[in-house]
Amino acid sequence: MPAFEYAPAPESRSIVDIRSSYGLFINGTFVDTSSGGSRKTVNPATEEVLAEVAEAGEADVDAAVGAARHGYENVWGPMRGADRAKYLYRLARIVQERARELAVLESIDNGKPIRESRDVDIPLVAAHFFYYAGWADKLQHAGFGAIPRPIGVAGQVIPWNFPLLMLAWKIAPALAAGNTVVLKPAETTPLTALAFADICQQADLPPGVVNIITGGGETGRLLVEHPDVDKVAFTGSTEVGRAIAKSIAGTKKRLTLELGGKAANIVFDDAPIDQAVEGIVNGIFFNQGHVCCAGSRLLVQESIAEPLLARLKHRMATLRVGDPLDKNTDIGAINSAAQLERIRELSAAGESEGADRWSPPCELPDRGFWFAPTLFTGVSQAHRIAREEIFGPVLSVLTFRTPAEAVEKANNSPYGLSAGVWTDKGSRILAIADQLRAGVVWANTFNKFDPSSPFGGYKESGYGREGGRHGLEAYLAH
Amino acid sequence: MPTNPRRASPPATPPTATSRPAAGAVQQATTSRVGVRKTYKLFVGGAFPRSESGRSYAVSSAAGDFLANAALASRKDVRDAVKAARAAVSPWAGATAYNRGQILYRIAEMLEGRRAQFADEVRAGEGLGKSAAETAVDAAIDRWIWYAGWSDKVAQIYGNANPVAGPFFNLTTPEPTGVVGVVAPAESSLLGLVSVIAPVIVTGNTSVVLASETRPLPSITLAEVLATSDLPGGVVNLLTGRVAETGPWLASHMDVNAIDLGGVADPALGTQMEVAAAENLKRVIRPRGGEDWSAEPGLDRLLAFLEPKTVWHPKGL
Numbered sequence: 001m002p003a004f005e006y007a008p009a010p011e012s013r014s015i016v017d018i019r020s021s022y023g024l025f026i027n028g029t030f031v032d033t034s035s036g037g038s039r040k041t042v043n044p045a046t047e048e049v050l051a052e053v054a055e056a057g058e059a060d061v062d063a064a065v066g067a068a069r070h071g072y073e074n075v076w077g078p079m080r081g082a083d084r085a086k087y088l089y090r091l092a093r094i095v096q097e098r099a100r101e102l103a104v105l106e107s108i109d110n111g112k113p114i115r116e117s118r119d120v121d122i123p124l125v126a127a128h129f130f131y132y133a134g135w136a137d138k139l140q141h142a143g144f145g146a147i148p149r150p151i152g153v154a155g156q157v158i159p160w161n162f163p164l165l166m167l168a169w170k171i172a173p174a175l176a177a178g179n180t181v182v183l184k185p186a187e188t189t190p191l192t193a194l195a196f197a198d199i200c201q202q203a204d205l206p207p208g209v210v211n212i213i214t215g216g217g218e219t220g221r222l223l224v225e226h227p228d229v230d231k232v233a234f235t236g237s238t239e240v241g242r243a244i245a246k247s248i249a250g251t252k253k254r255l256t257l258e259l260g261g262k263a264a265n266i267v268f269d270d271a272p273i274d275q276a277v278e279g280i281v282n283g284i285f286f287n288q289g290h291v292c293c294a295g296s297r298l299l300v301q302e303s304i305a306e307p308l309l310a311r312l313k314h315r316m317a318t319l320r321v322g323d324p325l326d327k328n329t330d331i332g333a334i335n336s337a338a339q340l341e342r343i344r345e346l347s348a349a350g351e352s353e354g355a356d357r358w359s360p361p362c363e364l365p366d367r368g369f370w371f372a373p374t375l376f377t378g379v380s381q382a383h384r385i386a387r388e389e390i391f392g393p394v395l396s397v398l399t400f401r402t403p404a405e406a407v408e409k410a411n412n413s414p415y416g417l418s419a420g421v422w423t424d425k426g427s428r429i430l431a432i433a434d435q436l437r438a439g440v441v442w443a444n445t446f447n448k449f450d451p452s453s454p455f456g457g458y459k460e461s462g463y464g465r466e467g468g469r470h471g472l473e474a475y476l477a478h
Numbered sequence: 479m480p481t482n483p484r485r486a487s488p489p490a491t492p493p494t495a496t497s498r499p500a501a502g503a504v505q506q507a508t509t510s511r512v513g514v515r516k517t518y519k520l521f522v523g524g525a526f527p528r529s530e531s532g533r534s535y536a537v538s539s540a541a542g543d544f545l546a547n548a549a550l551a552s553r554k555d556v557r558d559a560v561k562a563a564r565a566a567v568s569p570w571a572g573a574t575a576y577n578r579g580q581i582l583y584r585i586a587e588m589l590e591g592r593r594a595q596f597a598d599e600v601r602a603g604e605g606l607g608k609s610a611a612e613t614a615v616d617a618a619i620d621r622w623i624w625y626a627g628w629s630d631k632v633a634q635i636y637g638n639a640n641p642v643a644g645p646f647f648n649l650t651t652p653e654p655t656g657v658v659g660v661v662a663p664a665e666s667s668l669l670g671l672v673s674v675i676a677p678v679i680v681t682g683n684t685s686v687v688l689a690s691e692t693r694p695l696p697s698i699t700l701a702e703v704l705a706t707s708d709l710p711g712g713v714v715n716l717l718t719g720r721v722a723e724t725g726p727w728l729a730s731h732m733d734v735n736a737i738d739l740g741g742v743a744d745p746a747l748g749t750q751m752e753v754a755a756a757e758n759l760k761r762v763i764r765p766r767g768g769e770d771w772s773a774e775p776g777l778d779r780l781l782a783f784l785e786p787k788t789v790w791h792p793k794g795l
Contacts, residue, residue, distance in 0.1 A: 127643065143636075238759070241759065242756055242757065242759060245752075245755075245756035245759060246753045246756040249749050249752035249753045250745065250748065250752060252764075257759065259759070414758070429791065433787075433789045438787070439785060439787055439788065440787070440790070441787065441788070441789045441790070442789075443789060443790060443791040444791060445646070445790055445791070445792050448642075448646065448790050450640065450642035450643055450644070450648070452640045452641055452642055452643075452648075453640045453642050453648050453650070453788055453790070454638070454640070454650050454786050454788050455788070456786070458655070458785050458787075459735070459758075460758055460759045462759060465786050468640055468650065468788075469638055470638065470650065470786050
């Protein structure tokens with residue numbers, strides 16, 4: 001097949017206006033930190049410093065929680081649901097209006113391809129606010145009691161892989177249910193959350209309803225452990241989730257956790273192979289593999305392993321790695337030097353433990369954080385690359401002979417966030433889906449998300465659901 | 479079913495309000511026959527073993543009279559019980575909801591037949607009057623029936639068809655979380671016990687239950703009911719003993735998926751167990767004081783140990 005060269009097709013970044021420094025968004029305005037600390041956020045594709053961002057300390061967290069408490073008790077809690085709904089609809093509309101700006105900003109700060117931030121992240125953000133806006137005045141019909149009440153002040157800590165989307169997953173249901181929030185974005189990707197603060201101002205959202213505080217792990221800990229926080233929601237690593245669950249033991253705080261995963265993507269011998277290959281690629285290389293529900297373990301039926309892998313390699317060779325702002329880019333930059341180091345370390349472990357490593361020929365840019373799409377074959381269940389979450393574009397391939405073996409291997413993990421199954425046989429899909437211990441099962445598709453569809457894990461992938469009617473439960477008192 | 483040493487005869491009539499010597503002696507004095515007392519053991523995997531530790535502890539009535547020696551469960555008993563509970567998950571979760579509902583209803587039938595025996599035991603242990611004890615037993619029987627009916631309805635009220643923005647079938651269905659540890663209420667030895675076991679198992683979970691430490695006898699008699707109700711062995715495992723001793727082992731066991739700490743009275747112990755439970759991210763019901771077991775239960779306990787699973791499939795020709 002002839003290889004066509006693509007001309008560069010960069011999205012203009014002139015649409016975004018990044019300030020040189022950002023304060024904290026507390027009680028409706030941007031304020032300086034009282035501690036005076038700050039950290040830099042960089043463009044992972046170039047290592048260029050984008051902005052100085054405030055590091056919230058104890059007094060700042062206290063101020064933010066205090067503003068949220070005041071907003072809850074005086075404005076947002078007593079407000080009619082129909083009015084809360086209108087504010088949420090406003091937020092959804094402004095996100096749509098500023099969609100291109102937000103997509104470019106997200107790609108610059110996170111490193112993800114503009115094709116994904118433009119077509120997946122930002123549209124889903126708007127959809128999420130739109131969906132939960134409609135619940136705000138219908139909570140008594142949600143099935144969580146006849147007189148559902150909000151919980152109070154929610155402390156929310158989100159990761160760097162889908163910065164604005166995770167913000168939407170957290171803030172939209174919380175506000176719809178009548179809670180107020182203090183949200184801490186990840187330290188490497190604060191910019192879209194700060195842009196969202198600006199959107200809250202444009203929407204005339206009452207002060208204190210949404211507070212955005214930036215900082216690292218210590219800021220997150222201060223927020224989660226603040227005594228006046230009633231509800232904690234965290235998305236991130238299982239290790240941190242476990243520490244949070246311990247830290248709030250013995251309190252009255254409610255907790256939901258959306259943690260790591262090591263999803264099995266099971267391909268049977270009767271699967272539509274071309275679709276399956278697309279699904280495998282989407283499953284592991286979407287967002288550079290920085291996806292908690294990524295299909296990072298490919299379980300392929302032994303009889304088709306050889307032809308399937310040949311096609312998969314062929315497809316992987318067409319993936320374009322590079323400038324996140326180029327509209328043709330499939331795989332962008334790894335989010336940070338630290339994450340790149342972890343991916344390298346686990347990949348090295350894969351080799352040293354005896355698995356076979358393969359990547360297509362792939363030229364990587366000189367500056368920035370990059371990792372070529374990578375495939376490991378000859379992987380055993382004992383290998384670290386089959387057990388640990390890599391959170392990068394690295395796929396571990398295992399084989400199976402019978403459906404029972406596939407289920408056994410798929411479930412052989414402390415995680416249970418998602419799974420995939422590919423087969424043309426309907427009854428097999430339903431039977432396998434029943435047996436998989438995972439909160440989301442994609443059959444003949446992968447990595448699909450929708451605000452009306454609950455998302456969340458079994459086992460050590462956390463508890464509680466985000467999205468859909470179930471997503472309200474985490475923000476209602478009962 | 480396992481070969482249980484089934485205890486068909488009721489225990490000696492419990493003492494009313496007199497001091498020692500208790501039951502046996504009273505009966506001996508008024509009849510020529512010497513009563514056959516019951517040995518209260520553990521209930522694990524459908525069988526009635528003694529504690530592997532060989533330990534027991536004296537259980538007294540509310541009035542302070544000796545009632546029986548109950549088994550004092552050990553760490554190994556906790557592990558054996560978890561193993562039995564894990565083995566029972568697949569068949570029990572895989573049973574149809576209709577089947578599980580009928581078995582819970584069957585438990586109510588069996589309990590009804592032994593109403594008087596339970597009333598005596600509850601009366602002795604909790605120090606209630608006759609009619610209050612009977613009311614508690616009746617409520618316990620009715621509670622099984624209330625939960626039995628939920629078996630094939632909970633997915634209909636907690637599941638969902640989701641209208642996603644694309645050509646996909648998308649359905650959310652609740653599934654059992656797996657093995658659930660339960661610390662039973664200390665005070666309400668039968669009604670409270672039933673109120674925490676039934677919501678766990680009706681949806682397909684299996685359980686390891688730490689019975690009331692001071693009032694454990696009705697739990698083992700309940701085990702006799704469970705053992706004769708077609709409930710598969712291992713779905714409910716009952717351990718008697720010191721909650722402060724067995725509780726932390728249960729809470730830290732890595733093959734337990736969730737834990738109901740509702741019956742933990744000591745706040746420090748509750749916090750310790752919650753911290754231990756976080757190690758493998760168990761779903762936790764925190765200690766709650768002062769629950770009114772006579773009121774109709776809400777859905778909290780029923781929904782707390784369910785995992786909503788969402789399945790997507792494309793639509794296409």
